[in-house]
Amino acid sequence: MAPQNWHCDLNEETDSYEFLDYSSLKESPFLNSLGNYLRRSDVDESIVQRILLDMSLGHTSHQTVLDKNRVYYEKMVKFCLASK
Numbered sequence: 322m323a324p325q326n327w328h329c330d331l332n333e334e335t336d337s338y339e340f341l342d343y344s345s346l347k348e349s350p351f352l353n354s355l356g357n358y359l360r361r362s363d364v365d366e367s368i369v370q371r372i373l374l375d376m377s378l379g380h381t382s383h384q385t386v387l388d389k390n391r392v393y394y395e396k397m398v399k400f401c402l403a404s405k
Contacts, residue, residue: 352376 331338341354352373359369385391 339358341351341358342349343351355376356369356373359372360366
């Protein structure tokens with residue numbers, strides 16, 4: 322997992338990290354990738370299964386995936402990126 326720090330030298334150390342392509346969609350390969358990563362990191366299989374189950378059951382109360390503001394700003398960002 323990569324650090325959440327914009328002032329790091331991540332671009333110079335990408336070989337030190339494994340990046341998982343996150344998506345809030347249940348059909349995404351994220352859960353499979355996460356499970357594989359956790360197993361390679363020697364996390365107990367019962368814990369891996371619990372994490373994957375909990376994540377596949379739905380969203381938390383603080384989700385933003387369907388929030389109208391998030392949807393609006395995501396469209397704006399995509400539009401701006403496409404305009405470049």
